[in-house]
């Protein structure tokens with residue numbers, strides 16, 4: 001195992017101190033639980049000279065959850081989120097997603113902000129320094145080409161694999177972003193810009209697996225908020241290779257509303273497939289009738305169009321896309337039937 005390089009650690013106690021620290025240290029990175037960041041530092045993937053620990057700021061450590069709305073501070077741990085009774089009761093998709101991240105030790109340390117801003121992953125990237133050197137690195141670090149798609153013309157397809165984002169996307173969540181220029185609020189969906197279009201240049205608004213967050217320099221996520229929608233049923237499910245301590249092969253969040261025998265609202269979002277978490281566009285057109293073959297065929301078509309899994313993990317891209325579709329179908333059916341849409345493991 002590689003030794004950690006030198007870095008300074010700052011431990012602000014207020015949001016103002018955190019903003020001041022970020023402004024003063026341009027190359028700094030926020031430290032939540034460090035369950036991903038420290039691994040990447042150890043592997044020489046990133047080398048921030050300053051880490052700013054967010055865990056001592058009370059304002060970032062609170063959960064407010066009731067039948068009307070949900071607000072989660074960025075430094076709340078995944079264990080705290082999964083165990084919160086009102087989150088489990090009113091926003092089950094969020095509690096289930098949190099409960100299925102990694103294993104208990106990572107969940108005890110890992111934070112909501114760290115999970116939402118989790119670095120994208122690839123079998124050519126999440127490797128030791130010597131391994132990457134032996135393979136001449138790749139675009140996401142210091143290399144010249146993408147080993148997954150050598151003709152990608154500068155585009156990286158590393159995969160976003162955080163479990164919380166799809167769960168919050170189906171609730172239309174917003175995030176509070178704080179930075180040197182103040183506070184702004186935006187839809188969580190707009191945080192993720194990893195569209196990775198092979199035929200288009202990477203720009204500020206149209207990123208890829210390397211530039212996948214829309215945060216401006218010095219900005220960070222302070223909180224995430226969502227409103228409850230009466231009658232909306234939601235759940236999260238995930239397929240992973242091992243039963244614990246494992247990123248999703250594919251994760252899917254579904255929220256739907258049923259009125260008598262009619263599918264009145266349908267929202268579906270995925271992780272582990274594209275360089276961003278994908279909330280499927282076009283599901284509204286599937287609503288207004290019974291949950292029948294037409295809906296499932298439409299859902300399959302949307303998955304085929306919008307889920308673009310590449311060979312960035314040990315499971316092939318086409319397999320992940322098929323699994324995504326199957327997982328979504330099962331969850332939709334289970335929620336529509338009013339069953340306990342438990343988060344299960346399928347292998």
Ligand SMILES: Cc1cc2nc3c(=O)[nH]c(=O)nc-3n(C[C@H](O)[C@H](O)[C@H](O)COP(=O)(O)OP(=O)(O)OC[C@H]3O[C@@H](n4cnc5c(N)ncnc54)[C@H](O)[C@@H]3O)c2cc1C
Pocket residue numbers: 029030031032033034035036037038039054074075078100101102103106109110111112113114115116117118119161162163164219220221222245246247248
């Ligand atoms: C063995 C193992 C298995 C794992 N399995 C899963 C899994 O199944 N699902 C999953 O989702 N994750 C998984 N992870 C990754 C990780 O544990 C979780 O995603 C965790 O939630 C990351 O949170 P953290 O606070 O530890 O992030 P950190 O490692 O502290 O930070 C991650 C990134 O987010 C940035 N950051 C942190 N807080 C903020 C903020 N408030 N605003 C802006 N940027 C911020 C950091 O600078 C860094 O770039 C796994 C990790 C390991 C080691």
Ligand code: SF4
Pocket residue numbers: 121122123124125138139140145146147148149155156157158209312
């Ligand atoms: S998708 Fe390509 S550029 Fe991106 S991390 Fe993997 S090999 Fe590197």
